Amino acid sequence: MLHYPLEKVLRTTKAHLLKLQKIGIFTVQDLLEFFPRKLESANTRTKLAEIQLGEKQTLYGILNYFRVEKSRRGKPIGKADLELSDGTSVAVIWFRIPYQLKNFQGAKKVFLVGKVDRNYGTVQISNPEVHFNQNVHVGGIRPVYPESPPLTSKWFREKINGLMVFQKEFDEILPSEILKTEDFMGKRTAIKAIHFPESLDMWERAKARLGFEELLAIQLRVMQSKLMREKIQQNPYKFGFDPEDIKKDFELFPFELTLAQKKSLLEILQDFDKDRPMNRMVQGDVGSGKTIVAFLAALQVIKQGYQSAILAPTEILAKQHFSGALKFFPADYSVECLTGSTPAKKKENIKARLRSGEIKVIIGTHAILTEDTIFKNLGLAVIDEQHRFGVKQRNLLGENLAHVLNMTATPIPRSMALTIYGDQDLSIIGEKPAGRKDIITRIVADNKTMETCNYFIDDQVKKGRQIFWVCPLVEESEKMEAKNVMEEFVRISEQVFPQHRVTYLHGKMKPREKDDIMRAFKEHQFDILVSTSVIEVGVDIPKATVMVIENSERFGLSQLHQFRGRIGRNDMQSYCFLMVGDKEDKQKERLKAMEKSNDGFYLSEVDLQLRGAGEVYGTRQSGIPNLKLADLHDVDGLKKARSWAEKLLREDLGLSKYPGLQAMVRSGEVFYQ
Ligand code: ADP
Ligand code: MG
Numbered sequence: 001m002l003h004y005p006l007e008k009v010l011r012t013t014k015a016h017l018l019k020l021q022k023i024g025i026f027t028v029q030d031l032l033e034f035f036p037r038k039l040e041s042a043n044t045r046t047k048l049a050e051i052q053l054g055e056k057q058t059l060y061g062i063l064n065y066f067r068v069e070k071s072r073r074g075k076p077i078g079k080a081d082l083e084l085s086d087g088t089s090v091a092v093i094w095f096r097i098p099y100q101l102k103n104f105q106g107a108k109k110v111f112l113v114g115k116v117d118r119n120y121g122t123v124q125i126s127n128p129e130v131h132f133n134q135n136v137h138v139g140g141i142r143p144v145y146p147e148s149p150p151l152t153s154k155w156f157r158e159k160i161n162g163l164m165v166f167q168k169e170f171d172e173i174l175p176s177e178i179l180k181t182e183d184f185m186g187k188r189t190a191i192k193a194i195h196f197p198e199s200l201d202m203w204e205r206a207k208a209r210l211g212f213e214e215l216l217a218i219q220l221r222v223m224q225s226k227l228m229r230e231k232i233q234q235n236p237y238k239f240g241f242d243p244e245d246i247k248k249d250f251e252l253f254p255f256e257l258t259l260a261q262k263k264s265l266l267e268i269l270q271d272f273d274k275d276r277p278m279n280r281m282v283q284g285d286v287g288s289g290k291t292i293v294a295f296l297a298a299l300q301v302i303k304q305g306y307q308s309a310i311l312a313p314t315e316i317l318a319k320q321h322f323s324g325a326l327k328f329f330p331a332d333y334s335v336e337c338l339t340g341s342t343p344a345k346k347k348e349n350i351k352a353r354l355r356s357g358e359i360k361v362i363i364g365t366h367a368i369l370t371e372d373t374i375f376k377n378l379g380l381a382v383i384d385e386q387h388r389f390g391v392k393q394r395n396l397l398g399e400n401l402a403h404v405l406n407m408t409a410t411p412i413p414r415s416m417a418l419t420i421y422g423d424q425d426l427s428i429i430g431e432k433p434a435g436r437k438d439i440i441t442r443i444v445a446d447n448k449t450m451e452t453c454n455y456f457i458d459d460q461v462k463k464g465r466q467i468f469w470v471c472p473l474v475e476e477s478e479k480m481e482a483k484n485v486m487e488e489f490v491r492i493s494e495q496v497f498p499q500h501r502v503t504y505l506h507g508k509m510k511p512r513e514k515d516d517i518m519r520a521f522k523e524h525q526f527d528i529l530v531s532t533s534v535i536e537v538g539v540d541i542p543k544a545t546v547m548v549i550e551n552s553e554r555f556g557l558s559q560l561h562q563f564r565g566r567i568g569r570n571d572m573q574s575y576c577f578l579m580v581g582d583k584e585d586k587q588k589e590r591l592k593a594m595e596k597s598n599d600g601f602y603l604s605e606v607d608l609q610l611r612g613a614g615e616v617y618g619t620r621q622s623g624i625p626n627l628k629l630a631d632l633h634d635v636d637g638l639k640k641a642r643s644w645a646e647k648l649l650r651e652d653l654g655l656s657k658y659p660g661l662q663a664m665v666r667s668g669e670v671f672y673q
Contacts, residue, residue: 001028001166001169002027002028002029002032002166002169002170003027003028003029004027004028005026005027006020006025006026006027006028006030006031009028009163010159010162010163012155012159013150015150016150016151016155019148019149019150019151020151023148023151028163028166029166029170031159031160031163032160032163032164032166032167032170032191032195033191033628034145034156034160034628035145035194035195035210035628035629036143036144036145036153036156036194036195037144037145037146038143038144039141039142039143039144039197039200039203040056040141040142040143040144041057041141042057042058042113042137042138042139042140042141042142043057043058043139043140043141044058044059044060044111044138044139045057045058045059045060045084046059046060046061046084046085046086047084047085047086047088048084048086048088048090048123049086051090051116051123052116053116053117053118053123054115054116054117055115055116056113056114056115056116057113057114057116058111058112058113058138058139059082059084059090059111059112059116059125059128060084060085060109060110060111060112060138061082061083061084061085061089061090061109061110061112062082062083062107062108062109062110063080063081063082063092063104063107063108063109063110063112063130064080064081064082064083064089064107065079065080065081066078066079066080066101066104066105067079067080068097071095075095076097077093077094077095077097078092078093078094078097078098078101079091079092079093079094080092082110082112082125090116090123090124090125091119091122091123091124091125092112092124092125092128093124093125093126093127094126094127094128095126095127096127098129098130100130100131100132101130108132109132110130110131110132111130111131111132111133111134111137111138111139112125112128112129112130112131113128113129113131113137113138114126114127114128114129115127129154136157136158136161136196137154137157141197141199141200141203142157143156143157143194143195143196145157157195160195161195161196164192164195164196167188167191167192168188170187170188170191171187171660172186172187172188172660173187173213173658173660173661173663173664174187174209174212174213174216174660174661175648175658175661178644182212182640184205184208184209184212185205185206185209187209189206190205190206190209190210191206192206193205193206194206194207194210194629207629210628210629211627211629211630211631211634211637212630212637212640212641213664214627214628214629214630215627215630215634215637215638215640215641216641216644216645216661217661217664217665218419218420218641219419219422219638219641219642219644219645220645220648220649220655220661220664220665221423221665222419222420222422222423222645223422223423223642223645223646223649224645224649224653224655224665225423226422226423227649227650227653228653229276229279229423230276232276232277232401233275233276234275234276234401235274235275235276235277235401236277236401237272237277237301237304237306237377237379237380237401237402237403238272238273238274238275239272239273239300239304240272240273241269241272241273241300245303246265246269246296246300249296249299249300250296252328253292255433256434257289257292258288258289258429258431258432258433258434259431260284260288260428260429260430260431261288261289261292261293261429263427264282264284264293264427264428264429265293265296265297267280267425267427268280268293268297268405268427269297269300271403271425272300272301272403277401277402277403277404278403278404278405278425279403279404279406279423279424279425280404280405280406280424280425280426280427281386281406281407281408281417281421281424281425281426281427282294282405282406282407282408282427282428282429283407283408283409283410283411283412283417283421283426283427283428283429284407284409284428284429284430285409285411285429285430285432285565285599285600285601286409286561286562286565286566286569286600287432287433287436287565287568287569288409288429288430288431288432288433289429289432289433290384290407290409290429291321291324291384291407293429294310294382294384294405294407295324295325295328295329297380297382297405298310298329298361298380298382299328299329301379301380301403302329302333302360302361302379304379305377306377306378306379306380307354307357307359307360307361307362307375307376307377307378307379307380308360308361308362308378308379308380308381308382309361309362309363309364309368309375309378309380309381309382309402310325310361310362310363310364310382310384311363311364311365311366311368311369311381311382311383311384311389312363312364312365312384312385313365313384313385313388313389314365315339315340315341315365315511315515316514316515316518316539317384317539318337318339318363318364318365319337319339320539320540321363321384322335322337322363325361325363329360329361333360333361334353334358334359334360334361335359335360335361335362335363336350336353336359336361336362336363337362337363337364338350338362338363338364338365338367338368338373339364339365339367340365340366340367340511341511341512341515342364342367347367350362351372351373351374354373354374354375354376355374355375355376356376357375357376357377366389369389375400378400378402379402379403380402380403380404380405381402381403381404381405382405382406382407383404383405383406383407384407385407385408385409386406386407386408387408387410406421406424409562409565409600410558411558411561411600411601411603411604412601412604413601413604413605413608413633414428415633415635416632416633419632419638420632430601435571436568436570436571437568437571437572437573437574438568438598439547439564439567439568439574439575439576439598440573440574440575440576441564441575441576441577441578441594441595441598442575442576442577442578442595443552443578443580443588443591443592443594443595444577444578444579444580445580445588450579453548453577454496454497456546456575457497457528457546457548458497458499458500460545460546460575461497461500461527461528464543465543465544465545465546465572466521466524466526466527466528466529466541466543466544466545466546467527467528467529467544467546467547467548468529468531468541468544468546468547468548468566468567469488469492469528469529469530469531469548469550470531470532470533470547470548470549470550470563471484471485471488471530471531471532471550471551472532472533472549472550472551472555472563473532473551479508481506481507481508481532482506482507482508482509482532484532485504485505485506485530485531485532486504486506488504488530488550489502489503489504489530492528492530493528493530497527497528500527500528501525501526501527501528502526502527502528502529502530503517503520503521503526503528503529503530504517504529504530504531505517505518505529505530505531505532506531506532507532517529518539521541522540522541524543533563539566540569541566541567542569542570542572543572544566544567544574545567545568545572545573545574545575546567546574546575546576546577547563547564547566547567547574547575547576547577548576548577548579549563549564549576549577549578549579550579550581551579551581552578552579552580552591553580553581553587553588553590553591554581556607557590557591557593557594557603557604557606557607558600558603558604558607560578560591560594560603561594561600561603561604562600564576564594565600568598576594578591578594590606590610593606608633648661
């Protein structure tokens with residue numbers, strides 16, 4: 001029954017079901033594993049002396065004198081008195097009348113849940129929920145869920161409570177040895193206690209147990225793939241390198257490589273000569289120069305007579321890598337580009353030449369990862385932003401024992417990187433090329449600053465520079481985003497900068513159209529590009545020196561930093577303006593970190609401290625597993641999970657003795673899709 005679809009067991013509206021699906025909840029099990037964000041005290045007060053002013057609480061008494069009056073604006077407001085057991089009474093006021101009181105008359109015992117305050121001397125409860133019986137919402141502690149309209153905590157509480165009968169269908173997945181040693185509660189008890197605990201202590205214990213499961217899943221997955229890889233005792237593309245030759249390759253660039261770039265390259269070259277294929281992650285902030293490191297590694301591979309593949313998550317990035325590669329690789333090596341929009345004939349031709357080994361470097365998107373792409377001797381696969389590719393797709397490349405080089409621009413603290421990328425060796429490019437100027441960043445929160453900002457932008461355009469104008473929405477539909485972009489486009493092109501050439505880009509446009517716009521912008525046919533966040537990180541528009549980000553207060557620092565990374569990719573001075581919609585000072589305080597720092601790693605740390613991992617890495621885009629309860633910064637918890645994972649896997653690498661864990665490890669792979 002746990003796998004029953006919710007529409008078969010829940011009585012609810014279509015809108016509720018749709019929203020559930022949107023947040024990834026389809027089955028009974030999914031809903032029971034949707035955990036509350038926190039608990040809220042709903043202890044019942046029956047006497048005036050027990051009430052704590054200024055707090056939300058549950059009052060129990062007799063509801064009297066319910067009446068509907070008109071507010072000054074003519075809206076109906078509900079009023080009543082609540083008589084407590086000590087004979088005193090509390091005033092009740094509703095600005096929106098609850099449906100339970102539609103035809104209410106007389107006097108009745110009720111539970112009211114709401115904030116209690118003093119209003120001109122009278123104790124008053126405002127806008128309380130009304131419950132006629134003791135239920136999941138009143139008395140003791142109650143769970144508060146992450147809400148997304150129309151799904152409210154109240155809705156979750158009721159529905160989850162209704163499904164709690166299925167709790168007994170959960171199988172224990174942790175081995176009894178772990179349960180005993182760690183003194184964890186059983187799975188069924190934990191599922192009940194995470195939603196409806198008898199005490200705060202029980203809730204904490206449920207959290208600890210279920211959170212451990214999440215960390216264990218990560219550690220098992222990472223360790224399992226690491227141990228499996230260690231079993232491979234062959235390296236078909238093994239070769240050493242000649243330092244003098246590498247130095248000559250360096251001369252292909254008009255600039256000096258940074259120390260960090262050289263060090264990463266060295267680590268890669270050393271991997272080539274080991275007894276098993278390389279599996280390495282290069283982590284470096286946007287603009288740190290990862291691509292060049294990959295090119296240099298690929299050059300060594302092709303000099304040995306093997307092929308290299310470079311994969312990018314989007315067409316535009318693939319094309320950018322391709323044009324860079326054409327300039328970089330010596331003309332005697334054949335370089336090609338294969339993407340979804342490559343004509344069928346050309347595709348066939350490329351595939352034939354890959355099979356024969358004529359093509360030495362292939363650059364492209366997912367389009368390369370089809371079963372009929374057969375290489376003669378693929379020695380190296382470079383995967384840019386690996387989390388944007390599925391596990392299956394990545395395996396397709398690993399099958400032939402090629403060296404794998406992953407790259408990511410997601411700046412996460414080292415301790416966390418060691419866990420998440422724990423099955424790979426890690427290289428970090430922690431510095432930017434010399435001469436790169438910091439992006440000057442300013443918060444724009446008032447009209448006067450806005451005007452100055454517009455003058456400045458006008459001046460930049462006159463100097464031949466280009467402007468990215470990003471107006472992203474958080475968690476809205478593509479349709480809404482498109483509408484928003486169109487409105488902004490009209491405003492900017494007609495009112496703010498009618499004298500300049502303005503264009504727009506959004507997610508609803510066809511890939512072809514998007515590419516055309518990007519190309520036209522790159523060729524400087526436009527001065528200002530108004531867009532959603534669809535413009536890719538890593539796209540090079542050399543003359544773009546200004547980035548305007550609207551609604552910046554709604555975004556995390558890491559995200560803003562990634563947006564900002566689209567400018568400042570050369571030695572021109574660049575500028576970023578953070579438009580703040582509502583002028584909340586707390587938000588401005590947070591954004592100040594953007595003014596002060598251009599370091600993605602630092603900003604991700606600040607973000608984590610201010611908002612917590614869930615908020616910061618909540619997006620699929622980052623490639624960071626989205627944990628419900630555990631914290632990836634919980635070093636002790638991670639260590640504990642790691643040592644158990646190691647113990648279990650050493651005994652049974654395939655986890656065949658623990659089908660529950662095996663399934664959990666497999667299902668967790670969706671994190672990385
Ligand atoms: P990433 O992929 O890490 O975001 P790229 O490899 O695209 O960064 O490099 C960003 C830009 O910096 C490119 O235009 C590249 O040519 C340039 N670049 C890379 N390394 C250096 C260097 N050592 N010195 C100067 N410019 C560099
Ligand atoms: Mg890049």
